[in-house]
Amino acid sequence: xxxxxxxxxxxxxxxxxxxxxxxxxxxxxxxxxxxxxxxxxxxxxxxxxxxxxxxxxxxxxxxxxxxxxxxxxxxxxxxxxxxxxxxxxxxxxxxxxxxxxxxxxxxxxxxxxxxxxxxxxxxxxxxxxxxxxxxxxxxxxxxxxxxxxxxxxxxxxxxxxxxxxxxxxxxxxxxxxxxxxxxxxxxxxxxxxxxxxxxxxxxxxxxxxxxxxxxxxxxxxxxxxxxxxxxxxxxxxxxxxxx
Amino acid sequence: xxxxxxxxxxxxxxxxxxxxxxxxxxxxxxxxxxxxxxxxxxxxxxxxxxxxxxxxxxxxxxxxxxxxxxxxxxxxxxxxxxxxxxxxxxxxxx
Numbered sequence: 001x002x003x004x005x006x007x008x009x010x011x012x013x014x015x016x017x018x019x020x021x022x023x024x025x026x027x028x029x030x031x032x033x034x035x036x037x038x039x040x041x042x043x044x045x046x047x048x049x050x051x052x053x054x055x056x057x058x059x060x061x062x063x064x065x066x067x068x069x070x071x072x073x074x075x076x077x078x079x080x081x082x083x084x085x086x087x088x089x090x091x092x093x094x095x096x097x098x099x100x101x102x103x104x105x106x107x108x109x110x111x112x113x114x115x116x117x118x119x120x121x122x123x124x125x126x127x128x129x130x131x132x133x134x135x136x137x138x139x140x141x142x143x144x145x146x147x148x149x150x151x152x153x154x155x156x157x158x159x160x161x162x163x164x165x166x167x168x169x170x171x172x173x174x175x176x177x178x179x180x181x182x183x184x185x186x187x188x189x190x191x192x193x194x195x196x197x198x199x200x201x202x203x204x205x206x207x208x209x210x211x212x213x214x215x216x217x218x219x220x221x222x223x224x225x226x227x228x229x230x231x232x233x234x235x236x237x238x239x240x241x242x243x
Numbered sequence: 244x245x246x247x248x249x250x251x252x253x254x255x256x257x258x259x260x261x262x263x264x265x266x267x268x269x270x271x272x273x274x275x276x277x278x279x280x281x282x283x284x285x286x287x288x289x290x291x292x293x294x295x296x297x298x299x300x301x302x303x304x305x306x307x308x309x310x311x312x313x314x315x316x317x318x319x320x321x322x323x324x325x326x327x328x329x330x331x332x333x334x335x336x337x
Contacts, residue, residue, distance in 0.1 A: 028336045198277055
C-alpha cells in the first residue's frame, strides 16, 4: 500500500494545512502582542518587525513539527504505511475533530482557548514583554506548541502522506503546508500593518469563533473520513484485486 | 500615588495592593493607544475615565481588580467605545 497518486496526496496535505490554519492560538498571541506594542507607543516599523518575527517563528516551528513527524514516521514505517496505521490516524482525527467541537474555546465571551491555563498565562505575559523581533520569533515558536494537542492530527496525517512522495514533492508539500498554515497570520499581520484596529480584528474573531470552531472540527472529520476511504478501503480493495 | 484602598487581585493568589491611580491611568492610555488613538486624545480620555473610577473607588474600603476593570470599561464606553471593547479583553484573548 504505497502507490498513491501525487495529486491526491498533495490535496490531503493542502486540506490538513487548511485545518491547521483554522486554529487560533497563534492569531490570539499575535493580536495580543500587537496590542501591547501599540500600547507602548511602538513605531509602525517596529510593529511590523515584531509581527514579521512572530510569523517567521510560527512558520519555522510548523516546518520543524512537520519534518520531525515525517522523519519519525519514515524511520518507524519502512517501505510502506500499513492500513492499521492509517486507520489509527483516522481515528485520532475523528477524536481531535470531536474535541475541537466540544472543547476548543472556553465558555464565555472572548477567544480564550482550551489550552493549559499556565501556558496561556505564560504566552500572555511574554506577549506583553516582547520588544524585539528575536523575542517575537521565539514567541511564534512557542505559540505553535501551545496547541499541539489540536494541530497534532493534521501534522501527522500530512507527514504520513509526505513520506511516500518523491523528494521534490516532499519539499513542495512541506512548503505548501507551511505557507497555507501561516496564511491567516500573514493576513492578520497585513491588516495590522495596513492600519486596521485590533478591536475590529478581535470583534471579527469573536463573532465568528463558533464558525471557525465548527469548520476546524468538521474539517478534521471530513479529512479523517477521506483518508480512511482513500488509504484504507480503496487501497485494501486495490491490493485484493491485484492478487 | 496609592490611596488607602486595597485592590484584591483577580485570581486571589497574588497579594492585595493599594489602589494606584497612575497605574490605572497608564492601563487606559495603553488601551486607547492599542486601538490607534492619537497620544493626546488617549491621555485626556484616560484622565477623564480615571477621575470617574477614583471617585467610585474612594467610597469603598476594598475593591477587586475585576471591579476596577469593569468600572473603567463602563466609563470608557462613553468616551471611546472601541477602546472600551478592547480594554477588558486582554485576559480573554488567549
